[in-house]
Amino acid sequence: MRSGAQTLAAATCRLLTPGGVGAIAVVRVEGEAAWELVRGCVCTRTGELPREARLDHAYYGNFRDDSETIDDVIVAARPVAHSSSPSVEICCHGGRRVVERILLTLQSAGATIAPHAVIPNIETPWTVCIQRLADTCLARTTTRRGALYLLGQRNLLPDRLAEIVNCADAGDHDTARCTLRELVDASAAAHRFHTPADVAIVGAPNAGKSSLVNRLAGRESAIVTNVPGTTRDWVTAPAAIEGVPITLIDTAGGHDAECELERQAIDAGVRRAADADLVIAVIDGSAGTIAWPPASTSAMSRADMVVINKADLEISQAARRVIESAECPVVKASARTGAGVEAVRGAILGCLGVGKREVYDRTPAIFESCLRERIAGLVERLDAGAVLRSADIVASIRG
Numbered sequence: 001m002r003s004g005a006q007t008l009a010a011a012t013c014r015l016l017t018p019g020g021v022g023a024i025a026v027v028r029v030e031g032e033a034a035w036e037l038v039r040g041c042v043c044t045r046t047g048e049l050p051r052e053a054r055l056d057h058a059y060y061g062n063f064r065d066d067s068e069t070i071d072d073v074i075v076a077a078r079p080v081a082h083s084s085s086p087s088v089e090i091c092c093h094g095g096r097r098v099v100e101r102i103l104l105t106l107q108s109a110g111a112t113i114a115p116h117a118v119i120p121n122i123e124t125p126w127t128v129c130i131q132r133l134a135d136t137c138l139a140r141t142t143t144r145r146g147a148l149y150l151l152g153q154r155n156l157l158p159d160r161l162a163e164i165v166n167c168a169d170a171g172d173h174d175t176a177r178c179t180l181r182e183l184v185d186a187s188a189a190a191h192r193f194h195t196p197a198d199v200a201i202v203g204a205p206n207a208g209k210s211s212l213v214n215r216l217a218g219r220e221s222a223i224v225t226n227v228p229g230t231t232r233d234w235v236t237a238p239a240a241i242e243g244v245p246i247t248l249i250d251t252a253g254g255h256d257a258e259c260e261l262e263r264q265a266i267d268a269g270v271r272r273a274a275d276a277d278l279v280i281a282v283i284d285g286s287a288g289t290i291a292w293p294p295a296s297t298s299a300m301s302r303a304d305m306v307v308i309n310k311a312d313l314e315i316s317q318a319a320r321r322v323i324e325s326a327e328c329p330v331v332k333a334s335a336r337t338g339a340g341v342e343a344v345r346g347a348i349l350g351c352l353g354v355g356k357r358e359v360y361d362r363t364p365a366i367f368e369s370c371l372r373e374r375i376a377g378l379v380e381r382l383d384a385g386a387v388l389r390s391a392d393i394v395a396s397i398r399g
């Protein structure tokens with residue numbers, strides 16, 4: 001079996017099946033060392049796979065990461081034209097984590113992970129490339145609205161891009177450039193439907209962060225007590241707002257902790273919030289003293305929105321000062337009664353740039369961030385004076 005120190009070069013592994021959850025997944029390993037590498041990871045009932053691969057044979061075994069079995073797999077070697085080394089296909093269960101672990105195990109044994117992509121061949125029309133990209137994103141989508149959104153974009157986006165390509169072909173470069181820029185501008189948050197945004201909830205101990213997380217998630221994900229410092233390590237809870245998936249991150253209340261464990265938990269929360277897509281500062285609206293503006297080292301210092309919680313109690317003067325001076329959206333709510341929580345949800349969507357369903361979901365948008373980056377790069381070159389050619393648009397789409 002594979003040992004951590006053993007590595008083999010000249011092999012590439014790639015997921016062949018779509019990136020979502022399925023009954024089975026297929027990972028292909030290619031290159032001179034492919035069979036040797038797979039042999040090191042798969043254990044059959046009789047021991048190891050044979051030294052030489054039989055091309056007319058499928059092998060059943062356990063895929064292992066050192067001593068741990070990751071999954072039951074079927075391994076088959078296939079001949080490759082102009083090569084004496086076969087490619088090896090590993091069929092495993094189609095859970096995301098299983099596939100990820102198989103790829104990572106192969107990587108740590110020396111293989112390079114090739115990007116999982118719907119590999120467009122040159123004859124594939126570019127409109128079909130976009131539809132396949134939508135299908136790949138669709139497989140990752142966890143909400144009905146997300147699925148409907150992508151099914152809509154499957155046609156809306158190619159249609160809009162076809163108009164732009166036609167404009168460029170007809171020599172109407174200005175219209176083509178402007179429409180392309182509008183499309184990029186309208187697409188900032190389109191990937192939110194298949195990639196949940198990380199929403200960090202920060203604030204002082206006892207402000208009601210965990211209570212708000214539970215309200216937003218619609219279930220008791222985090223422990224709530226009246227003891228300050230209840231939340232230690234950060235806790236995540238998946239949720240969705242109007243069909244937009246998010247990951248809520250409940251953090252430990254920031255304060256000058258004397259206990260080392262507590263200090264580390266607070267620091268971990270600050271670091272997690274720094275990487276989040278959105279930071280919500282929760283403030284106890286009834287508190288007589290509020291550290292505002294927050295210290296630059298506090299996670300609250302990068303608040304994208306503020307929730308004045310405990311609005312069922314009397315709002316203090318200190319909280320009123322926060323409402324007046326905050327430079328981001330402020331919402332009053334009560335995590336205890338639920339009042340104002342709907343407004344918090346709306347504000348989160350606003351901050352994430354997801355507009356109202358009626359218009360937003362029917363507007364063409366570049367729903368995938370790599371494609372958006374490539375087309376935004378093209379728009380930048382055009383803004384800098386490059387001449388627009390329809391071939392460049394198509395090349396940006398194909399990547």
Ligand SMILES: Nc1nc2c(ncn2[C@@H]2O[C@H](COP(=O)(O)OP(=O)(O)OP(=O)(O)O)[C@@H](O)[C@H]2O)c(=O)[nH]1
Pocket residue numbers: 203204205206207208209210211212223224225226227228229230231232251252253254309310311312313333334335336337
């Ligand atoms: N009146 C009132 N009490 C609330 C509200 N939200 C939370 N509380 C109470 O405030 C206390 C602290 O709530 P938590 O949600 O645990 O607060 P936290 O910010 O997560 O606290 P730490 O984990 O200690 O940082 C609990 O007793 C809650 O019941 C609210 O909107 N109104």
Ligand SMILES: [Mg+2]
Pocket residue numbers: 209210211222223224230231250251
């Ligand atoms: Mg808490």
